Amino acid sequence: xxxxxxxxxxxxxxxxxxxxxxxxxxxxxxxxxxxxxxxxxxxxxxxxxxxxxxxxxxxxxxxxxxxxxxxxxxxxxxxxxxxxxxxxxxxxxxxxxxxxxxxxxxxxxxxxxxx
Amino acid sequence: xxxxxxxxxxxxxxxxxxxxxxxxxxxxxxxxxxxxxxxxxxxxxxxxxxxxxxxxxxxxxxxxxxxxxxxxxxxxxxxxxxxxxxxxxxxxxxxxxxxxxxxxxxxxxxxxxx
Numbered sequence: 325x326x327x328x329x330x331x332x333x334x335x336x337x338x339x340x341x342x343x344x345x346x347x348x349x350x351x352x353x354x355x356x357x358x359x360x361x362x363x364x365x366x367x368x369x370x371x372x373x374x375x376x377x378x379x380x381x382x383x384x385x386x387x388x389x390x391x392x393x394x395x396x397x398x399x400x401x402x403x404x405x406x407x408x409x410x411x412x413x414x415x416x417x418x419x420x421x422x423x424x425x426x427x428x429x430x431x432x433x434x435x436x437x438x439x
Numbered sequence: 440x441x442x443x444x445x446x447x448x449x450x451x452x453x454x455x456x457x458x459x460x461x462x463x464x465x466x467x468x469x470x471x472x473x474x475x476x477x478x479x480x481x482x483x484x485x486x487x488x489x490x491x492x493x494x495x496x497x498x499x500x501x502x503x504x505x506x507x508x509x510x511x512x513x514x515x516x517x518x519x520x521x522x523x524x525x526x527x528x529x530x531x532x533x534x535x536x537x538x539x540x541x542x543x544x545x546x547x548x549x550x551x552x553x
Binding site: 364365367368369374418427428 | 481537538546
């Protein structure tokens with residue numbers, strides 16, 4: 325089945341130790357997103373890629389970076405995780421065409437714990 | 440800036456009964472999309488239903504329907520014949536037309552009692 329895959333599902337890191345979260349998709353969608361979702365809160369968009377074009381949200385901290393080496397993969401890098409970065413990180417994908425912006429498909433998320 | 444408000448942090452419903460989840464939003468746009476997403480415990484978020492603002496007719500997907508009141512900026516979700524599998528966090532979301540930027544409400548946790 326076509327899907328959005330996130331690895332790992334659970335990640336534990338130490339305060340200040342760089343960590344990378346991974347997302348892959350078999351949907352061949354041209355847009356990929358990273359959201360941060362803290363406990364009992366709404367998902368918050370960090371950034372997204374439209375093909376290779378990177379779109380950063382204005383309030384996303386510099387501590388968060390992303391890479392998209394090809395259509396299928398997108399990575400979230402947290403350079404120096406703080407305790408406040410503990411959250412569920414959701415990856416999503418969608419298709420954008422000249423005439424339409426379509427629904428987003430979500431992965432299961434990676435729960436990040438910072439010790 | 441667009442904001443989405445879900446005023447019910449938690450709701451519960453008896454199995455087979457009907458429940459309505461509320462959502463209001465604030466925007467100066469005239470053309471946009473509204474969505475309800477379901478996030479079951481430890482599982483991925485899935486789209487339940489979507490509504491285009493230019494359509495007057497309320498969207499319906501099987502047991503799920505919406506009451507879209509554009510002037511009041513209200514977008515409620517009605518779940519009929521509730522099932523145990525409907526238990527989840529439900530998020531209302533807004534997206535401008537021709538934008539990838541989707542804004543979510545804080546969510547409503549729905550419990551279904553057998």
